Amino acid sequence: MREQQWRHRQLLHALPIHGELRRHGHARHGHRHRGHQPGAQPLPHLRWHVGALPTRGPFVGGLSNQPNDFTVGVSYTGNGLNNPFGIAIDASGNAWLSNYSGNSFSEFSTTGAAIATATSTILNKPRGVAIDNSGNVWLASSGNSTIAVYTSSASQLFYEYGGDLSGAFDVAIDASGNAWITTFGNNGIIKLSPSGGFIFNMTGGGLAAPTGVAIDASGNAWVSSSGNSGLSEFSSTGTAIFSSTGGATSAPYGIAMAPSGNAWVSSSGNNSVYQFAAGGSQVFFTNAGGLSAPYGIAIDGSGSAWVSNSSSQSVSRLSSTGAAVSPASGYIAGGSGVLYSIAIDGSGNVWTADYNNSAVIKLVGAASPVVTPLAANLITPYSAPASKP
Helix, strand or coil: CCHHHHHHHCCCCCEEECCCCCCCCCCCCCCCCCCEEECCCCCCCCCCCCCCCCCCCCCCCCCCCCCCCCCEEEEEECCCCCCEEEEEEECCCCCEEEEEECCEEECCCCCCCCEEEEEECCCCCCCEEECCCCCEEEEEEECCCCCECCCCCEEEEEECCCEEEEEEEEEECCCCCHHHEEEEECCCCEEEEECCCCCEEEEEECCCEEEEECCCCCCCCEEEECCCCCEECCCCCHHHHHHHECCCCCCEEEEEECCCCCCEEHHHHHHEEEEEEECEEEEECCCCCCCCCCCEEEECCCCEEEECCCCEEEEECCCCCCEECCCCCEEEECCCEEEEEEEEECCEEEEEEECCCEEEEEECCCCCCCCCCCHHCCCCCCCCCCCCC
């Protein structure tokens, strides 16, 4: 009877994580540092906050009014979260977040359990996060113009730094394992090999304080520029394919690729999301579904776009054609946080970084699953969206 009663209970509170497993690494000074295996402490326990079960008779469920949606959101805290900004999902479904104010990163399991956190002098205001097909985690460290790479076990692999990486903002991995990094302070984009070797540094092509980057199936890089409300596309060799500045988008940030090869772009300055075809022609735009200073954007397995809203602590969902799926106010996360990056895992959970509340929010099973890491979508035989959160 108690099991049946439990199944009918509604989850009343979030599931905070108390304590943390902390892995520390230390790096020597120099251009590149390889290899350091941190220690570990026992995993923390979880505390479930739920209402008391009824003690008499069978539970009879009922709703006075049918809600429009049964989407359930869970918020996780602890494990070193400190103003989280970027987020990416690995092949095991674990979520990795950069902590902008903590100069660190945190890893959570698919169920929200704390796996690892690491603070390093190599990290300074980290923003973008991406995971390559070897499971290595790339973090763009904007405060010290560095790109830092860690193994799947959270040990430091290597890092690169220098003036060309000024204001390193976002990072995306292509099918060959190369990393593309937007450099906000250098008005450029840098391409590095899987081992961190320099390939090229591209400036021009409409880049001005570039922020988001995503890679399409042809290996081309799409880049948003907040400095001139522009959008640029570059070939795998760094040749500018097109650029548009001061057009439809206003303060664009997030970019994600649709299965069709079109690019979705969040436009925070005018509360809109745009879709562009190869070559830069606009397909459509929308401001429906609760969009409010939209920031991060990710595409699920059905082609729907999920957007984190930085001014309303809500998440919006749009169909593949741009029609609103979420309510007019979006899916409300509650509180007064600022939501930045967003990602979808292989179970269809939607994860978003809650900056102000130093938390990560998961919308349980709300989306269609995708192949993770996102770089794997660029390699045959996968056909899931190659979106960049």
